[in-house]
Amino acid sequence: MHNQTVVNRLPRNVIVWLAIGILALVASSMLPAGFFSWLWDRLNVFATVFLGIFVEAVPYLLLGTFASGLVEVFVDRDQMSRWVSRRPAAAAISGAFMGMIFPVCECGVVPLTRRLFKKGLPLSAGISFLLAAPVLNPIVVLSTASAFGWGEMLFWRFAVSLVIAVVVGLVFSVQKEAGEVLRPVLAGEEHDHVHAEPGDSIPEKIRKALLITVDEFFDMGRYLILGSMLAAGLQTFISQSSLLAIGSGPVLSVLIMLLLAILLSICSTVDSFVALGFVGTFSFGSVLSFLVFGPMVDIKSVMMYLQVFKRRAVMYIVAIPFMMSLLAGLVFNYFVK
Amino acid sequence: MPQRMFRSFQGLLLLGLFVFFVSKVVNGQLTWYINSRFVPLTIIGILFLAILAQTVFSEIRRSRQHALEHPEHHHEHDHSPSAGNLWIMLIPLLIGVLIPARPLDSSAFETKGFNTSAPLISSDSSAQIFETESEERNILDWLKLFNYEEDVTQFVGQKASVVGFVYFDEALGSDQFYVSRFVVSCCSADGFAIAIPVRWDASVGLEQDSWVVVKGTIESTALDGNRVPMIAAESVEAVDVPDQPYLFP
Numbered sequence: 001m002h003n004q005t006v007v008n009r010l011p012r013n014v015i016v017w018l019a020i021g022i023l024a025l026v027a028s029s030m031l032p033a034g035f036f037s038w039l040w041d042r043l044n045v046f047a048t049v050f051l052g053i054f055v056e057a058v059p060y061l062l063l064g065t066f067a068s069g070l071v072e073v074f075v076d077r078d079q080m081s082r083w084v085s086r087r088p089a090a091a092a093i094s095g096a097f098m099g100m101i102f103p104v105c106e107c108g109v110v111p112l113t114r115r116l117f118k119k120g121l122p123l124s125a126g127i128s129f130l131l132a133a134p135v136l137n138p139i140v141v142l143s144t145a146s147a148f149g150w151g152e153m154l155f156w157r158f159a160v161s162l163v164i165a166v167v168v169g170l171v172f173s174v175q176k177e178a179g180e181v182l183r184p185v186l187a188g189e190e191h192d193h194v195h196a197e198p199g200d201s202i203p204e205k206i207r208k209a210l211l212i213t214v215d216e217f218f219d220m221g222r223y224l225i226l227g228s229m230l231a232a233g234l235q236t237f238i239s240q241s242s243l244l245a246i247g248s249g250p251v252l253s254v255l256i257m258l259l260l261a262i263l264l265s266i267c268s269t270v271d272s273f274v275a276l277g278f279v280g281t282f283s284f285g286s287v288l289s290f291l292v293f294g295p296m297v298d299i300k301s302v303m304m305y306l307q308v309f310k311r312r313a314v315m316y317i318v319a320i321p322f323m324m325s326l327l328a329g330l331v332f333n334y335f336v337k
Numbered sequence: 338m339p340q341r342m343f344r345s346f347q348g349l350l351l352l353g354l355f356v357f358f359v360s361k362v363v364n365g366q367l368t369w370y371i372n373s374r375f376v377p378l379t380i381i382g383i384l385f386l387a388i389l390a391q392t393v394f395s396e397i398r399r400s401r402q403h404a405l406e407h408p409e410h411h412h413e414h415d416h417s418p419s420a421g422n423l424w425i426m427l428i429p430l431l432i433g434v435l436i437p438a439r440p441l442d443s444s445a446f447e448t449k450g451f452n453t454s455a456p457l458i459s460s461d462s463s464a465q466i467f468e469t470e471s472e473e474r475n476i477l478d479w480l481k482l483f484n485y486e487e488d489v490t491q492f493v494g495q496k497a498s499v500v501g502f503v504y505f506d507e508a509l510g511s512d513q514f515y516v517s518r519f520v521v522s523c524c525s526a527d528g529f530a531i532a533i534p535v536r537w538d539a540s541v542g543l544e545q546d547s548w549v550v551v552k553g554t555i556e557s558t559a560l561d562g563n564r565v566p567m568i569a570a571e572s573v574e575a576v577d578v579p580d581q582p583y584l585f586p
Contacts, residue, residue, distance in 0.1 A: 041444035047436040048445075052370040052525030054429050055361070058354075059375075059382030066385070210392040214347055217389070222425035229428070235526065241450025266527045270372070273522035273586055276456050277529060 042236050050232035053300070056267060057107045057224055064108020065216040068115035069209035073196040077120045088124045092169030095125030096162055099133030105268045106134040106295055107224060110304040111216045117308075123178055128169030130305075131321060134268040134295035135161040144291070147272035153284070156332075157291045164292065164324045171320065172313075181313040220304055227300025231265040234299075238263065244281065253286040254329035258322065261294035268295035285332030293325035343423075344397050350426045351390035357433050358383045368581045369440040371524045440582040441519045441528050442546045443504045451504070451517060451530035453565045455480035455586075471495040471555075476518050476533055477584045479555070479566045489557050489564055497568050498552045500579060503543045504532060514540045516551050516568070521583040528583065534558065537570040550576050 028036075085091050104112055113130045117123075134140070136158060144154050175181055194211045240263070243256055257278070266274055271294050275287050297318050305314045358379065361367045367376055441449075455477055466478045471492075474482075476499050483489050501516035509515070517532035519525075535551050543549065553570035 043436060044439045045441065045445045045448075047432050048369065048439060048441055048525045051429065051433060052528075055358070055367070055370045055379065056375060056524035056526075058358075059378045059385075062382050062385050062389075207392065207396075210389060211396060214351070214389050214393055218347060218350070218423055218426060222423075225425050225428050231526065236448060239448045239450070241448070244450070264527055266523050270523035270527075274527045276586075277452075279456055 046232050046236040049235050050228050053228040053231060053265060054225065057228070057300070058221075060105050060107040060267065061111075061220060061224055062213070062217060064104050065111045065220065066209070066213045067102060067104065067108065068111045068216055069212035071112065071115045071119060072212050073200065073205040073209045075119055076198070080116075080119045080121060084121060084125050086122060088122075088170055088173030089166075091122045091125035092128045092166045092173065095121075095128035095169055096132035096136060096165045098125075098129045099135070099137040102133060103137040103139050104133055105137075105140075106298070106301045107220075107267070107304075109133045110301065110308060111220050114308045115216075117178070117182060122173070123175060123181060124169040124173035127172045127317065128165040131168055131296045131317070132161055132165035135292075136165075139269050140272075140295075143269055144272040147276045153272075153288065153291070156288055156328075160288065160292045160325070160328045161295070164296070164321050167324065168317065168320050171316065181309055183308060183310060220307065223303040223307055224300055227265065227298075227303035230303075231263065231299045234263055244278075250283065250285070250333035251330065253282055254289050254326055254333065257282060257286040257290040257329070258293050258325060261290045262298050264294070265298040265300050266294065271295065283333050285329040285336070288332060289325040289329030292328060293321055296321045296325075341397055341400050344393055344400070346423050348390055348393040348397065350423060351386055351393060353430050354426070355383060355386045355390060357430055358386065361433075365580055366438050368583065369438060369525070372521050372583070372585050373581060374585065375523070440578065441525055441530075442502055443517070443530075444546075445519075445528070446504065446530060449529060451515070451532050453480065453532055453534070453560055454484045454563060455520070455531050456484065472498040472552075475499055475584055476501055476516065476531055477520060477586065479533060480531055483557075483564060483566050489566075492555050492566065493557050495555045496552075497555050497566075498550065499533065499568070500548065500550045500576060501532075502546050502548050505540075505543075505545055509534060512536060512538050512540050514543060516549065519583045520586055522586055525583075531584075533566055533568055534560065535568045535570050535573070537573050539573070543573065548576050548578050549573050 084094060099109075102109075102112060109130055113121075113126050116129070117126050121129075141154070141158070144157060148154055172181065194208050194215065196205065196208055200208065240260065243260060243263075246252065246256065261271075264271075264274065272291060275291050278287050278290065302314065302318060305317060309317065358367075361370070362376075362380065362383070367379060371379065466474065466482055469478065474497065479492075479497065479499070482492060486492075499516055501518045504515040504517045506515055513534055513536050515532035516535050517530050519528040519530050521528045535553070536556075537543075537551075537553075550573075551568055551570050552572045552574075553568045556567045556569050557564055558567040559565075
């Protein structure tokens with residue numbers, strides 16, 4: 001009887017596919033000439049942009065997941081609670097400056113933060129680390145300085161990022177129940193495939209750290225890939241040049257820059273060189289908001305956030321920096337420059 | 338999926354990524370995707386991928402040995418990891434293999450647009466560009482100079498020799514075309530195109546997106562109200578795609 005249903009189903013499938021094929025042929029003959037070469041061109045741009053983001057991000061993701069593996073095997077929960085203050089304000093501020101020790105950008109920071117949470121890092125410290133580390137680290141200081149010089153842009157970029165990171169960290173310190181914010185993987189319900197034991201020898205620890213790196217690389221990598229595909233897809237079909245063309249006026253220009261920060265999904269280590277290209281046409285405030293908001297939120301980082309935090313929490317992590325970056329941009333546009 | 342099969346799948350994917358990256362380094366296409374200054378970082382990443390693949394394969398050997406020595410513990414891993422999402426890692430490999438690699442060209446202008454001016458970054462002094470022989474300057478250098486200097490008449494009449502791809506724009510006359518390059522700070526995602534108009538009588542014989550070296554003298558012209566350089570070409574010759582198709586600011 002089972003066999004019979006398979007036999008019955010087969011021709012129906014063939015008919016459906018034939019119908020789809022014929023429809024596709026008819027539809028393609030009605031398309032304007034040159035449509036397929038246009039589509040092929042778009043596909044090529046998509047492939048080049050997607051692989052660009054991916055190739056660029058892989059070393060950083062490896063760095064972040066390896067850091068996470070090392071934290072898993074070398075840091076225990078007691079040490080963590082000795083290092084980091086439980087007072088919300090102190091925790092948020094120290095979290096924001098932790099990026100100076102862990103030079104990771106937005107791809108690497110997510111797995112590392114997730115691991116630190118597992119080790120008992122307070123929520124407020126972890127959130128401000130997550131948001132600040134991609135900017136407040138030595139590599140980004142140097143790249144921003146080499147693009148803009150040791151001047152106002154550098155200072156304000158770091159000051160505003162620091163304030164936003166600490167504020168969001170404090171907002172989360174109100175939530176005492178980590179399980180309300182973090183996805184269950186972190187609350188200890190689900191386990192890793194690899195377990196660190198306190199008595200492991202150093203080579204054994206390294207072996208385990210590397211296996212954790214592999215697991216996390218695949219775990220986070222798939223969201224990096226989906227995020228990069230989305231970003232590349234948007235870049236292939238949404239015209240940045242017309243976006244930039246409508247972006248004048250003190251409010252609209254900031255909004256456009258924020259939108260572009262999400263759309264471009266570029267690594268914080270080099271975004272200042274890209275931002276420099278907007279200096280001529282965009283005001284100080286809007287470029288600043290691009291530099292502050294871009295490292296905190298873009299398509300691929302939001303995809304990765306969703307693996308660590310519950311949806312509601314991600315909404316806050318995206319919305320508060322968005323509004324504060326917008327506010328910072330507007331303040332500069334109206335009152336300073 | 339049993340633990341060992343899951344690990345094998347992981348190992349193969351890591352190996353696949355390793356081969357993909359190595360092939361891009363070997364055929365010189367890595368700079369079609371990223372700024373050349375990140376190449377060393379990518380190489381470190383490649384070595385690390387190899388270490389990870391090795392770790393996974395030796396883990397598989399270990400667990401096989403373990404199963405042989407302790408058959409009674411065969412079901413040690415009752416939580417079977419799901420491989421459901423590992424396959425996503427295949428996407429970049431498939432895209433890399435199935436879609437022939439091509440650096441950004443004028444087909445990206447549709448969404449990315451192009452510029453006829455370029456900003457000076459604070460770490461390069463214009464003095465440096467002044468000192469380079471005029472024929473050594475690339476498209477980016479010329480645009481920076483014209484953007485930075487108030488008085489551009491000093492450049493008029495200088496010899497220029499630039500490499501780029503051909504782009505025909507409806508706004509230009511039939512004896513003109515743009516010679517363009519993409520400027521990439523980080524990766525192809527942030528690439529933006531820059532272009533210098535070229536006057537060349539035989540323009541119609543050129544092909545869109547073909548790579549050329551343009552030799553001639555610099556003129557100054559107005560485009561949309563901006564002062565931009567223009568090259569009055571004496572020769573336009575076809576060249577191969579340069580090793581580094583993009584310019585790096």
